Amino acid sequence: MTEADGEDKLVRERKEARLSAYATLREQRPELFVNPPGTAYEILLDRADQDRVAREVGELAVAFGFPEECADIGVVYRDPYVTLVRDAVRFRSGRVNTYIRFVTGAPGGGAAVLPVLDDGRIVLLHHFRHADRDWHWEIPRGFGAPGEEGATTARRELLEEVGGEVTEMIRLGEITTDTGMHGGRDQLYLARLASSSFAGTPGPEAREEGIDAFRALSPDEMRAELAEGHIHDGFTLAAWSLATARGLLGPASGA
Incomplete structure (x- = not known):
């Protein structure tokens, strides 16, 4: 040959x-x-x-x-x-x-979850992402395991990255992150956390994943961050939009 x-x-x-x-x-x-x-x-x-x-x-x-x-x-x-x-x-x-x-890899895709403390504040993670080599303020998310329900994925990612006591998990809907390239949909949730269980700083597991800080923002502070263009993550933008449309977040001051 x-x-x-x-x-x-x-x-x-x-x-x-x-x-x-x-x-x-x-x-x-x-x-x-x-x-x-x-x-x-x-x-x-x-x-x-x-x-x-x-x-x-x-x-x-x-x-x-x-x-x-x-x-x-x-x-x-x-x-x-x-x-x-x-x-x-x-x-x-x-x-x-x-x-x-x-x-x-899994038919159900992944999941992202908007953490909301019982006093109404929204928790964001300062997360370094490899794809664009930059830091982002965003919500917890991750890939689903084969056969895993979206709510299970969302709860697992929330506990790994933020921790705390989950008092309620609400499904918000679905997101297709890039209809030009991505053949699938991810699930979006809102999780209510007991404020007393929120540590305020990332643990060793979260730090290993590239998370170096948390912020707990009031609804007005969140709106200001969005309006000023400080939040770019599509999952975060979509989850906040769906939660707002369903009236699940606190009203704006003076509303």
Whole structure:
């Protein structure tokens, strides 16, 4: 076998492995591969179509200086938290291309929780995030375990990152964090905590996760922070918006 033959064999094995993982994901998560009536991007599930799209897009990728595997169809990356999928799709015009998206490991996604003390103050965490290499004021959140209910995920993340005694857990709704890339939804909750159980400073486990401080803000202080653009986290913005819309937070001064 020549060196070129060996490389061709490795390429075929790589593509087959990714398509095999794709087929397994389709069996486990069929909802991710639905083509509803009137869909704007039809997922092509026929192997001949997939091979044709991969070949055409791969040639184009190479012409622009990218590796040919940028066009591989299937599960192109996977770890315990994230699965990165590249689909072959047909647009309404009939044009074909690839479309990449990521899905969480568990069907239920993750959860975030807005902690509210019994005196009405909202607890935020000063959390360093690796993705943008910056600090954020935000609420607790995390990935769900396989088969885990959103409320269980939310309670676990709250106790790990803030601690305290939970007196009530209220489901707020769902959030799709990035409809252009993320194939899933996360659950949002509001948790009421006993003020007497709130430590005020992060413990060792929270610090290990990159949390170095807490703030407990009154509803008016929270509104001011939002208005001044000091809070950027989408989960926090969404949870606060839903809680406000449902009248679960204290009224503004003078209201």
